[in-house]
Amino acid sequence: MTKLLDTRALHAIVEDVGLDQLMDEMTERLRRVLAEFDSEAISTIPRGGFSYEKPDFGLLEWMPSMERGRRVAIKTVGYHPSNPSTHGLPSVMSTTTLHDATNGRLLALTDSTFLTALRTGAASALATKLLAPRDASVILMIGCGAQAVSQLHAIARVRPIEAVMVFDIDERVANSLAHRLPASLRERISLLALTEDQLPEAIGNVDIICTATSIEPGAERVMPDAPHRDDLHVNAVGADFPGKLELPDAMVHRGTLVPDDIEQCLVEGEAQRLDRCDLGPSLVELSQDPERAAQLAAGLTIFDSTGWAVEDRIAAELALDHATRIGVGIDVELQDFGADPFDPYGLRSTPDRKLGS
């Protein structure tokens, strides 16, 4: 049997578990996997993909990850910035297949659009917990699309956030962000939309910055450089393609850059501008050495979140575990082979057909 998790099954999980609890579970599962990370047992392969310019700029990528002897997860993720305006669809849409790594059988297929937002939030929560000021209460959010929702939600789970300043080049998207936040968070924070020329001043007044824009590869940075508190922490979420960069060069050179996936960050993250030797410790290394993280947290820290296949496997398994527990999802006999494994033509007929023939 192959289990399908459609958006309704995911909704049922959210209703049962609650968004706060689900974010906390995702963050904790990720923390545990990273703290015990064993590169013999867990493998990823750099994501590959197709990109195109017509009809609009878009990408379709696959992100494979394996827990040896157990499971392979392959997330297929599309990034189509024109989706919201052209098709009324999310710009990041994805699905994940989970396979048995001993015989290749397809165990599950899940929509991963919600799960991608969840795991990207959880990665930032983990980085924030390790690197942001303990008393951080004010965030600057640059880019107010879908990812901003789970970023703010996740960060507010690990720091006493009270105020959020937001900026988006599309004013309507900035103004609608409040309505998209979980109710518990919306009631707790004050939200202030900024104009572009207010950004430099804002940078000086916040404890955490998060960037998650759909800026085009090769475009000018969205974020200006400006004075900020010494121990500012930045979650840089948007850079995930060669040429796509959000942070000012000077800030990236000044701070400690913490990659999620070192190789991937050097190719498509904020780290594109750095040499390998200029990178800070990775999120895995810091998860295994929280003392070192605490020392680094006294200065400027930048989490270079390009999105890691390991996170996707954990998110898909978290969803599958809950779906199995509460009995949601659709079970399909997708691979109900005939009795003879050497007979590719021996496809099983449906029971009806058998009776009828």
Place this chain on the structure above:
Amino acid sequence: MTKLLDTRALHAIVEDVGLDQLMDEMTERLRRVLAEFDSEAISTIPRGGFSYEKPDFGLLEWMPSMERGRRVAIKTVGYHPSNPSTHGLPSVMSTTTLHDATNGRLLALTDSTFLTALRTGAASALATKLLAPRDASVILMIGCGAQAVSQLHAIARVRPIEAVMVFDIDERVANSLAHRLPASLRERISLLALTEDQLPEAIGNVDIICTATSIEPGAERVMPDAPHRDDLHVNAVGADFPGKLELPDAMVHRGTLVPDDIEQCLVEGEAQRLDRCDLGPSLVELSQDPERAAQLAAGLTIFDSTGWAVEDRIAAELALDHATRIGVGIDVELQDFGADPFDPYGLRSTPDRKLGS
């Protein structure tokens, strides 16, 4: 809507269309795509994958292919030679996802275990049509597992096959092959199982050889070298992993090797032993120049069939077209997002829940 093609939907297609007609359609669609091949419009990315030794040797690979501006297909294929004996499952099991290449939406998921056998057969039919003696009536089949079924079926669709000599290191598998062939083919041919020491003589008495074994990477060649007719044609199907080789070195150096995917063949096909400059024209080139194929056919020709992602996209689309036409498959709202593309948490509830809440 996402359409799922399970093995029952595929069975219904086979019942409706017929195996012969389906093989002919697959071969003809492939011929047309290759004859009109436009590398601007059609892209593939070399397959990537995980391989492992425990509990048994196995592979899980992904094979992506794009028709620009239209569709991306990603076949995920497992190769687990111990599956039949250990799990009663086929050694090659796979699924394919089809995505809209303008917005990333998942259009379809199909089991591809049957379709992989079909398309691998069709590729050999195409190569055989271009390169084998016109009057070829006797085949030597080395390796009698699942792929042998569709190889013999496909080749017999394009040449007047009357007799098949078969060899497998597992005598039971060799003896059961007849029962797995389509009835129309079984009635038409005589089948003779050989012992290993009869192979050299058999090679001198056949018009076409096909190899499709599960030999381990690094093992000694399954096929001996021996005198053969000048215009022998070989479909070498098994080699698809570094170190996995079926044909004797001398034969590969002596013949014209026709790769399906040049880069892939150099890494994991029979062409592993050749320099790039020693390769013959590819199946694409010959499909565009049948006269050149006819000239080469006077000598020894070897089709190096490693399996090509383009074939998988065509096979998945052929199945999807028939499924849509006869109304089989399962339609699932896998990606039924909420009304706001910027709200990843705005998952739609089930209609029941909406009414109930």
